[in-house]
Amino acid sequence: MAKQLLKGNVAFAEAAVRFGLQAYFGYPITPQSEALEHLSGRMLREARVFLQAESEVAAINMVYGAACCGVRVMTSTSGPGFSLMAEGLSYIAGSEIPVVVVNMMRGGPGLGNIQPSQADYFFMTKSAGHGDFHPIVLAPASVQEIIDMMGLAFELAEKYRTLVLIAGDGSLGQMMESAELPPMQPLPALRPNWAVTGADGREPNVITSLYLVAEHLEEVNLRLQAKLADIRQHEVRFVEAQTADAELLLVAYGTSGRICTSVMRQARQKGIKVGLLRPQTLWPFPAQRIGELCEQVRGILVVEMSAGQMLEDVDHAAGGRVPIRFHGRMGGMIPMVDDVLADLQALATSLGLAP
Amino acid sequence: MRHQETIFAGFGGQGVLFAGQLLAYAGMSEGLHVTWIPSYGPEMRGGTANCTVILSEQEIGAPVVSHPLSAVVFNVPSLAKYEPLVRPNGLLLVNASLIAAQSAREDIRVVYIPASDIATELGNIRIANMVLLGAYIAATDIVSLDAAKAQLDEHLSDRQRKWLQPNMQALDRGAALVR
Numbered sequence: 001m002a003k004q005l006l007k008g009n010v011a012f013a014e015a016a017v018r019f020g021l022q023a024y025f026g027y028p029i030t031p032q033s034e035a036l037e038h039l040s041g042r043m044l045r046e047a048r049v050f051l052q053a054e055s056e057v058a059a060i061n062m063v064y065g066a067a068c069c070g071v072r073v074m075t076s077t078s079g080p081g082f083s084l085m086a087e088g089l090s091y092i093a094g095s096e097i098p099v100v101v102v103n104m105m106r107g108g109p110g111l112g113n114i115q116p117s118q119a120d121y122f123f124m125t126k127s128a129g130h131g132d133f134h135p136i137v138l139a140p141a142s143v144q145e146i147i148d149m150m151g152l153a154f155e156l157a158e159k160y161r162t163l164v165l166i167a168g169d170g171s172l173g174q175m176m177e178s179a180e181l182p183p184m185q186p187l188p189a190l191r192p193n194w195a196v197t198g199a200d201g202r203e204p205n206v207i208t209s210l211y212l213v214a215e216h217l218e219e220v221n222l223r224l225q226a227k228l229a230d231i232r233q234h235e236v237r238f239v240e241a242q243t244a245d246a247e248l249l250l251v252a253y254g255t256s257g258r259i260c261t262s263v264m265r266q267a268r269q270k271g272i273k274v275g276l277l278r279p280q281t282l283w284p285f286p287a288q289r290i291g292e293l294c295e296q297v298r299g300i301l302v303v304e305m306s307a308g309q310m311l312e313d314v315d316h317a318a319g320g321r322v323p324i325r326f327h328g329r330m331g332g333m334i335p336m337v338d339d340v341l342a343d344l345q346a347l348a349t350s351l352g353l354a355p
Numbered sequence: 356m357r358h359q360e361t362i363f364a365g366f367g368g369q370g371v372l373f374a375g376q377l378l379a380y381a382g383m384s385e386g387l388h389v390t391w392i393p394s395y396g397p398e399m400r401g402g403t404a405n406c407t408v409i410l411s412e413q414e415i416g417a418p419v420v421s422h423p424l425s426a427v428v429f430n431v432p433s434l435a436k437y438e439p440l441v442r443p444n445g446l447l448l449v450n451a452s453l454i455a456a457q458s459a460r461e462d463i464r465v466v467y468i469p470a471s472d473i474a475t476e477l478g479n480i481r482i483a484n485m486v487l488l489g490a491y492i493a494a495t496d497i498v499s500l501d502a503a504k505a506q507l508d509e510h511l512s513d514r515q516r517k518w519l520q521p522n523m524q525a526l527d528r529g530a531a532l533v534r
Binding site: 115174337 | 376379380383388389390391392393395414415416417418419420421422
């Protein structure tokens with residue numbers, strides 16, 4: 001396929017269609033509504049299911065139901081809508097069914113605004129609902145990467161029978177970039193054998209998150225935790241740039257991550273030996289690699305569009321071995337290269353690394 | 356290395372976002388990496404509209420810049436906002452039909468184009484955006500005018516199709532004023 005100029009929201013929606021999305025249920029909210037607009041026509045033309053629900057609560061429960069039936073299903077939303085979905089997300093996690101949810105984060109808390117943000121990090125990685133679970137959380141930094149990650153999201157969701165979240169932000173949703181869509185892929189031929197498909201000639205499949213006997217529920221939890229440990233071991237993803245000789249390390253994801261690419265280039269021109277680690281999975285988090293790099297670098301600068309949420313995971317990974325500085329913007333503000341560079345230079349100076 | 360960072364700014368309805376998009380399409384057709392990002396706050400309705408377009412041979416990092424290499428300003432508020440931000444040795448392109456003021460900057464190249472007047476002459480004041488884009492392309496050489504015209508032919512909506520030739524002429528007229 002040739003490259004096209006695509007808006008992030010349209011790109012992930014179209015990518016989902018091409019990766020075999022069978023049903024979409026959602027409720028419009030800025031800054032991701034273009035996804036619904038695109039899918040409303042596209043899914044109907046493909047004779048697949050598109051439904052605008054009456055609320056995000058309804059949408060996530062429709063997604064839950066469709067996933068129980070073994071079809072490839074997703075929804076997408078932004079902050080306030082994601083909050084409304086939390087109960088359903090926990091049911092989905094407890095029921096161990098594959099579901100993909102895109103959250104194009106916007107400024108909060110509360111109604112906040114419609115500008116880009118990364119302040120749903122805690123919510124998405126640590127407590128997307130009640131109970132003990134983690135979704136897999138993917139963090140794209142470009143229109144091309146959100147396209148590619150739609151395919152990965154369905155693959156991981158189905159492989160582990162788990163909830164996969166895509167952590168985008170408003171600017172990624174609204175930005176146009178040249179990117180290549182995958183070719184149209186066939187829909188899954190069969191529904192999985194655990195799905196609720198009508199029990200003619202076989203024992204009924206039961207999908208539930210309700211276990212009234214404590215011993216049974218603990219067993220379910222132990223199985224879930226074993227699966228999460230497996231995911232933690234095998235699905236950590238990140239991109240590293242110029243770390244080979246780095247004395248300083250930038251850690252940032254998504255839009256902040258690509259901003260740090262520019263920071264790194266400019267800092268290198270000034271003679272500052274800095275590298276970048278950009279997590280592509282926020283859960284599981286590349287803690288081990290950051291720990292290894294702490295044996296090499298003298299200091300870390302974490303950049304986020306939040307008050308410092310991933311910062312806590314970096315801090316934990318670093319274990320006090322190197323000083324960590326933080327550059328954060330909130331309320332829909334995007335970190336600017338000049339400002340981050342100034343912070344990086346200050347860190348270099350404080351460590352006696354200024355060229 | 357071919358590289359440009361440009362802010363297009365004006366009122367909603369002046370074709371600010373489309374001018375930026377057309378530049379992005381032209382850059383892409385010439386094999387450059389491109390990003391186009393609009394300001395998408397609620398202020399867009401009837402208020403100011405702007406977009407940042409980056410074209411580069413290198414993979415693009417930050418899609419937004421605090422100090423652009425170039426700014427194309429369609430109206431007075433945009434001049435006030437972006438004139439101080441253009442990087443030294445950069446380019447400021449001014450729609451002189453709507454902006455009477457002269458820039459006080461001496462460290463940048465300032466080009467005044469009576470874009471709205473030329474557009475009116477061509478039969479549609481709304482194609483002032485193409486006059487300015489033509490001038491911008493001639494001033495920066497970041498893409499060829501032919502690439503912009505080819506992309507215009509491809510991406511002008513059916514509803515606007517009847518204005519294809521005036522749009523092409525607008526690109527030429529803008530470019531001619533700079534060359």
